[in-house]
Amino acid sequence: MTDQAVDTSGPASVAGTAGAKEPPGAAPAQFFGRERELKALQEDVEGAGLDTLAGRKAARARVLLIAGRPGSGRSALAAELARRLAEPGDYPDGVFRATLTEPGGERVPLERTARGLLDLLSVTAPPGTDEDELAEMVREAFAARRALIVLDDAVDAGQVDPLLPDNPDCLVVATATGPLTGIPGVRPCTIGGLDAGSAVQLLARTIGQVRITVDPRTAETLTEECGGQPAALTLVAGWLAARPGASVADVAKQLREQQDDSEQPSATRPLPRAFQLVHDSLPSAAARILRLLALAPAGLADAHTASALAGCSVSAAQDTLDDFVRSGLLRTNGAELPQYEVPGCLAPLVRAALEERERPAEIQLARARMLERTVRRLQACRAVTEPEDSPARRRLAGLPRSLRFPHPEAAAEWLRIREPALLASARAAVGEGDLDTLARRLVAALVRALAAHRGTEDAAPVLYGLHGLVLDVAVRRDLPRERAAALLNLADLDARTGRTREALARYRAALDAGRAANDLYATGRAMESAGGAYAELGDYNRASDWYGRALAQRLGQGERADAARLYGRLGAVHTYAGRYGEALRDWRAAAAGHRRLGDPAAQARALSEAARVQEYAGRPQESLHTCREAVDLARRAGDVRLQAALELRLADTLDRLGDPAAARLHRAAADRLLGEEGSAYEIRSASVET
Numbered sequence: 001m002t003d004q005a006v007d008t009s010g011p012a013s014v015a016g017t018a019g020a021k022e023p024p025g026a027a028p029a030q031f032f033g034r035e036r037e038l039k040a041l042q043e044d045v046e047g048a049g050l051d052t053l054a055g056r057k058a059a060r061a062r063v064l065l066i067a068g069r070p071g072s073g074r075s076a077l078a079a080e081l082a083r084r085l086a087e088p089g090d091y092p093d094g095v096f097r098a099t100l101t102e103p104g105g106e107r108v109p110l111e112r113t114a115r116g117l118l119d120l121l122s123v124t125a126p127p128g129t130d131e132d133e134l135a136e137m138v139r140e141a142f143a144a145r146r147a148l149i150v151l152d153d154a155v156d157a158g159q160v161d162p163l164l165p166d167n168p169d170c171l172v173v174a175t176a177t178g179p180l181t182g183i184p185g186v187r188p189c190t191i192g193g194l195d196a197g198s199a200v201q202l203l204a205r206t207i208g209q210v211r212i213t214v215d216p217r218t219a220e221t222l223t224e225e226c227g228g229q230p231a232a233l234t235l236v237a238g239w240l241a242a243r244p245g246a247s248v249a250d251v252a253k254q255l256r257e258q259q260d261d262s263e264q265p266s267a268t269r270p271l272p273r274a275f276q277l278v279h280d281s282l283p284s285a286a287a288r289i290l291r292l293l294a295l296a297p298a299g300l301a302d303a304h305t306a307s308a309l310a311g312c313s314v315s316a317a318q319d320t321l322d323d324f325v326r327s328g329l330l331r332t333n334g335a336e337l338p339q340y341e342v343p344g345c346l347a348p349l350v351r352a353a354l355e356e357r358e359r360p361a362e363i364q365l366a367r368a369r370m371l372e373r374t375v376r377r378l379q380a381c382r383a384v385t386e387p388e389d390s391p392a393r394r395r396l397a398g399l400p401r402s403l404r405f406p407h408p409e410a411a412a413e414w415l416r417i418r419e420p421a422l423l424a425s426a427r428a429a430v431g432e433g434d435l436d437t438l439a440r441r442l443v444a445a446l447v448r449a450l451a452a453h454r455g456t457e458d459a460a461p462v463l464y465g466l467h468g469l470v471l472d473v474a475v476r477r478d479l480p481r482e483r484a485a486a487l488l489n490l491a492d493l494d495a496r497t498g499r500t501r502e503a504l505a506r507y508r509a510a511l512d513a514g515r516a517a518n519d520l521y522a523t524g525r526a527m528e529s530a531g532g533a534y535a536e537l538g539d540y541n542r543a544s545d546w547y548g549r550a551l552a553q554r555l556g557q558g559e560r561a562d563a564a565r566l567y568g569r570l571g572a573v574h575t576y577a578g579r580y581g582e583a584l585r586d587w588r589a590a591a592a593g594h595r596r597l598g599d600p601a602a603q604a605r606a607l608s609e610a611a612r613v614q615e616y617a618g619r620p621q622e623s624l625h626t627c628r629e630a631v632d633l634a635r636r637a638g639d640v641r642l643q644a645a646l647e648l649r650l651a652d653t654l655d656r657l658g659d660p661a662a663a664r665l666h667r668a669a670a671d672r673l674l675g676e677e678g679s680a681y682e683i684r685s686a687s688v689e690t
Contacts, residue, residue, distance in 0.1 A: 038211075045171060073230035077497060103298060125137055127493045149171075155176070156180065194233070202233050207285060239278050271346075295367055295370060296309070299341055302337070328342075460496070490506050567587070571584075587607070644673040649675065650663075651666040
C-alpha cells in the first residue's frame with residue numbers, strides 16, 4: 001500500500017509526522033547536513049522555469065527531483081525540503097505524500113496511488129473507476145489548491161507524470177534512483193554520502209559526543225567506511241548505542257571485516273555491510289523476528305504481526321520491535337497503537353536474509369500463522385459491534401484477551417490504522433496462491449469488518465477491490481459458487497455507480513456461475529438483477545423477460561415473498577412500456593401475494609400502483625375505488641406515512657375527476673395524519689415504493 005500522509009496544520013510537521021510520540025529510547029528527529037543541496041533546491045523553486053524563460057506561463061506544477069541510491073537519505077532530504085518550503089505558509093493547502101514503490105521493489109499501481117491521494121483530499125472516487133479517470137480526478141482536485149506533493153521512490157516518469165496538477169501554484173518534489181526522463185524541465189539534484197562533519201554529527205546524536213571526542217579521527221574513518229550513507233551510519237550508531245563499552249574503533253574494524261558482494265558497485269556496499277553487522281549481532285530470536293518481518297504486508301507490522309510470524313508472545317514481540325527502532329532497523333509512527341515499518345532501503349536486505357537463513361516450509365508456516373492471526377483480529381473487530389447477547393459477542397468472549405477489543409471505538413481505530421497493511425495482506429495472500437483457503441477467510445473477514453465499521457456505502461471503493469480478489473481465487477480454484485457471489489457483488493457496485501452495461505455483463509456471468517454451482521439463490525438474484533439493469537437501460541422487453549425467468553424460479557421453489565416482489569417489478573416495467581393490461585394483472589398478483597403473506601402495508605403499496613395504472617389506462621373511477629381500498633389497508637397496517645401518501649394520491653385523482661371539494665378533504669386528512677409540520681411536499685417525497 002502507498003505510504004501516504006498529509007499535514008495542513010502548519011510548519012510544525014511534514015507528511016503527517018507532526019507530534020508523533022517517540023518510541024521508548026528513540027532519539028528525537030533531526031536533520032543533518034545537505035545545506036548546499038537544500039539551498040540549490042530552494043533556488044530552483046524560486047528560479048524561472050523553461051516555460052517562463054520562453055515567455056509562456058507555466059501550465060503544470062513544477063517538479064523538483066532528488067536522485068540518489070536507497071539509503072542516501074533522499075526521502076529525508078525531500079521531507080526537510082517540504083518542511084522548509086511549507087514553513088512560511090506558501091502552500092496553505094498542505095503537504096501530501098505518497099510512496100510509489102512497494103517494500104519488495106514492485107511499483108505501486110497508479111490506481112492505488114491516486115485513490116490514496118484522493119482520500120487525503122477528502123474526494124470520493126466511485127468504486128471501479130479506472131486509473132486514467134482517477135489520475136484526472138487527482139489533477140482536478142489539485143487544480144484549485146496551492147499544495148506541495150512529495151512523491152517518494154519513483155521508479156520512472158510514468159508514475160509521476162499522470163499525477164502532475166495542471167496548476168503552477170502546486171509544487172511536486174519527487175525522489176528516485178535516477179533521472180525521470182520524459183518530464184520536461186526537471187533538473188535532478190543528485191546526492192551521495194553526507195559530508196564528514198554532518199556524518200559525525202549523526203553518529204554523535206545517538207552515541208553521545210564523548211565517544212566521538214576521545215577518538216575523532218577514527219570517527220571520521222568510520223563515516224568513510226559507511227560511505228557517508230545516513231542509513232548505514234544510523235545502523236552503526238544504533239549498534240554502538242546498545243554497547244556502551246564498545247569503541248568507535250571496534251565497530252570500524254568489524255565493518256571492514258564484513259564480507260562484500262564483489263559483484264555490487266563499491267558505492268552500494270556500505271549499507272549491506274552495516275546491516276549484516278547489526279543482524280549478526282542480534283540474539284537469535286530477535287534476528288529471526290527481523291528476518292520474518294520481510295513477510296509483513298507492505299512492510300508494515302504491529303506487535304501481533306511480529307508475534308504471529310515468530311510464534312512468540314505479543315509482549316515479547318512488542319519489546320523486540322521497540323529495540324529495532326532504537327537500532328535504526330525500523331521506523332514507527334509512535335502512536336497509541338504503534339505501527340512499525342521496515343525502511344525501504346533495508347527491505348531488500350531483510351528479504352535476502354530471510355531467503356538465505358529460513359527454510360521455505362518455515363516461511364510458509366509463518367505466513368499461515370500471520371494470516372490466521374489477522375483473520376481472528378478482524379473477526380474480533382467486527383464482533384465487538386454486535387449486541388451484547390449476540391452469538392458473535394459470545395464467540396468473542398472465548399478469544400484470548402490480547403485478540404479482543406475493549407469497545408467498538410478501539411476496534412474502529414485499529415482498523416483505520418491497519419487498513420493499508422490489511423489490504424496489502426489480502427492482495428499478497430491472493431497473489432501468491434499457495435494459501436487460498438486462508439486468503440478467502442481473510443478477505444471475507446475484512447469485508448465484514450469494513451462494512452460493520454464504515455458501512456457498505458462509505459467502504460464501497462475498498463470493497464470493490466476485495467470482491468475482485470475473491471473472484472481471482474474463485475476462478476483460479478474453479479469455485480463457481482464463490483465466483484457467482486463475487487460477480488454479483490461487483491455488479492451491484494457497478495450498477496450503483498452508473499456503469500449499468502458493465503453490471504449487466506457481470507450479472508449474466510454470475511448466472512452462468514450460479515448454474516454451474518446449482519446455486520438457486522445466485523441464479524435467481526442474477527436474473528432479477530439483470531432485469532433491473534435492462535430496465536435502467538430502458539429496454540423494457542428484455543427487463544420483463546428476465547424478471548419473468550426469475551419469477552418462474554421463485555414460484556417453482558415456493559418462495560412467495562420473492563414472487564410477490566417480482567410481480568411488482570414486472571408491473572413496473574410493463575407500466576413504463578405502456579402495457580397497462582399486463583401491468584395491472586401483475587400488480588394485482590403482487591397485492592394477492594402480499595395478502596397471503598399477511599403484509600397489509602405491502603398489499604396497500606401494490607394496490608396503489610394498480611390504481612396508478614388504471615388511471616393511466618383511462619379508468620379513473622376504477623382507480624379511485626382501488627386507491628380507497630389501499631388507504632383502508634394502510635390504516636389497518638398502522639402505516640401513517642403510507643396512509644397520508646395514499647390520501648394525497650386520492651386527492652390528485654379526485655381533482656382530475658372534477659371534484660375539488662372531496663380532494664380538499666383528503667388533503668386535510670393527510671395533514672392531520674402527519675401533523676401541521678407534515679407538508680404536502682414532505683408527504684409526496686415519501687412516495688409509495690413498490
